[in-house]
Each structure stands twice: as structure tokens, then as C-alpha cells.
Amino acid sequence: MGCCCSTxxxxxxxxxxxxxxxxxxxxxxxxxxxxxxxxxxxxxHYSSSVTQKSxxxxxxxxxxxxxxSNIIDVGALECHTLEQHEYIERVRLYNQxxxxxxxxxxGVRSRHEPQLLCDIPAAERILSAQPISSADLSLMLTSSQxxxxxxxxxxxEHKEDLVVPFGIP
Amino acid sequence: xxxxxxxxxxxxxLVLSEDGxxxxxxxxxxxAEQFGATIMSLLSCTNKTQLWPGDSGDGFKKISVxxxxxxxxxxxxxxxxxxxxxxFVPHDPIKV
Numbered sequence: 001m002g003c004c005c006s007t008x009x010x011x012x013x014x015x016x017x018x019x020x021x022x023x024x025x026x027x028x029x030x031x032x033x034x035x036x037x038x039x040x041x042x043x044x045h046y047s048s049s050v051t052q053k054s055x056x057x058x059x060x061x062x063x064x065x066x067x068x069s070n071i072i073d074v075g076a077l078e079c080h081t082l083e084q085h086e087y088i089e090r091v092r093l094y095n096q097x098x099x100x101x102x103x104x105x106x107g108v109r110s111r112h113e114p115q116l117l118c119d120i121p122a123a124e125r126i127l128s129a130q131p132i133s134s135a136d137l138s139l140m141l142t143s144s145q146x147x148x149x150x151x152x153x154x155x156x157e158h159k160e161d162l163v164v165p166f167g168i169p
Numbered sequence: 170x171x172x173x174x175x176x177x178x179x180x181x182x183l184v185l186s187e188d189g190x191x192x193x194x195x196x197x198x199x200x201a202e203q204f205g206a207t208i209m210s211l212l213s214c215t216n217k218t219q220l221w222p223g224d225s226g227d228g229f230k231k232i233s234v235x236x237x238x239x240x241x242x243x244x245x246x247x248x249x250x251x252x253x254x255x256x257f258v259p260h261d262p263i264k265v
Binding site: 069115116117118119121122123124126127128129131132133134137149 | 171177183220229230
């Protein structure tokens with residue numbers, strides 16, 4: 001038993017029982033570092049190399065973790081297998097959507113079958129209109145030829161390896 | 170129905186129903202059912218919004234398929250597809 005300032009060692013806390021005097025956080029790191037100033041030259045060097053080593057290790061671990069979080073390993077992804085009832089449910093849903101889509105499309109189709117053309121009243125006038133001028137025709141021919149040439153020259157230029165070896169020195 | 174002579178440089182004509190059946194034909198396109206099927210597949214291969222997006226208007230008034238010496242002019246009128254084969258006589262635009 002003691003007051004706030006009591007230096008009396010409490011026996012209860014030694015048993016590992018949790019009370020108001022037990023540390024909330026254990027502090028092993030500070031213990032490690034506190035050794036350094038009090039130790040001699042040799043010990044200092046030795047312990048600093050140990051610290052350095054563990055630092056290096058943790059840095060390496062950090063890099064490894066960062067890399068792991070940046071990689072999507074497709075092979076390791078577990079594929080989601082569908083339950084039977086889920087599968088049936090989806091089939092029903094997709095069929096329903098397809099059906100509404102088809103009916104919408106049919107409705108549009110039946111209204112004006114050749115959607116490319118509109119119905120005009122005087123066909124003869126349109127049909128007997130003067131044909132395209134030779135200048136316009138040659139413009140269309142040359143520009144479409146240019147487009148075809150340009151398209152044929154489009155290609156993918158690969159600059160880097162597609163597969164990058166990773167993590168292997 | 171129009172006939173040869175009413176349209177300048179006409180050498181044949183074909184009238185198809187909306188489902189592609191031949192209603193009338195004449196000249197070089199007389200009973201050209203296979204040709205009619207080709208025209209139908211040409212008309213159904215795309216629609217106007219894909220060729221000319223952003224325009225809310227109706228379809229095109231006519232489609233011309235032009236070769237070096239002849240051309241086909243296609244238009245839709247009174248729910249029939251009219252195809253006329255014409256000699257292609259290119260003209261130069263009038264320069265003012």
C-alpha cells in the first residue's frame with residue numbers, strides 16, 4: 001500500500017498482474033539505445049554495428065514490404081468461384097437485360113429500317129442531281145489514300161522489356 | 170415509278186422494298202436481286218450516328234457509290250429504296 005510518491009516496491013506487480021502501476025507500453029528500444037553512452041570504446045563500436053545491422057535489416061524489410069504492396073501478383077490472386085445459386089441469379093439478370101436491350105433495338109429498327117437514309121418525298125429530284133464534281137472526288141480519293149498510308153505506318157515502338165526480373169540480384 | 174430517260178445518264182434502276190424485295194427494275198439492273206441484297210447489306214452495315222455523330226437530324230438523303238465510269242445513287246422514298254445506276258460524267262464546279 002502506498003501514496004502517490006511511495007518508493008515502496010509493490011510485490012503484486014512483480015507477479016505480472018495488471019494494476020495501476022504496470023507500464024502500458026513496454027519500451028525495449030530505448031533500453032537498447034541507452035547502453036551506448038555508458039559503454040566503452042570497443043563496446044560502443046560493437047553495439048553500434050549491431051544497431052546499424054538491425055537498421056539495415058529493417059530498411060531492407062521496409063523496401064521489401066513497399067515492393068510487395070506495389071506488385072499485383074496475378075498468380076496468387078484467389079479466383080472467386082461462383083456458387084450455383086449465384087450463377088443462376090446472374091444468368092437470369094443478364095438474360096433480362098439482354099431482352100430489354102433487344103426489344104429496344106427492335107423498336108428502333110422497325111421505325112426506320114435503313115437508318116442510314118431518311119425518307120424523302122421527291123426521289124427523282126435527288127436521284128437526278130448532278131454527280132460529285134471531279135475536284136471533290138479527287139480530293140476524297142487522295143485524302144483517303146493519305147489516311148490509309150498514315151494508318152499503315154502506325155506501329156508500336158517497344159523501348160523497355162515487357163517482363164522485368166524482380167528482386168533477384 | 171421512274172424509268173430510263175427521266176434521270177440524266179441513267180443506265181439502270183432498281184426499286185426495293187424496305188426488307189429488300191425487288192419491286193421494280195429496269196435497264197442494266199433488271200432483276201438484279203443479288204445486287205439488291207448487296208445494297209441492303211450496305212445500308213444495314215452502319216447507321217448515321219456512327220458516321221456523323223453529334224447531329225440530331227435524320228439520316229442522309231442519298232448515298233452515292235462512285236466508280237470511274239459509272240455510279241450508283243441510292244435514296245429512300247415512300248418507304249422504298251430507289252437505286253439508279255448512272256454513267257459517271259464528272260463535271261467541274263462553276264468558278265465565279
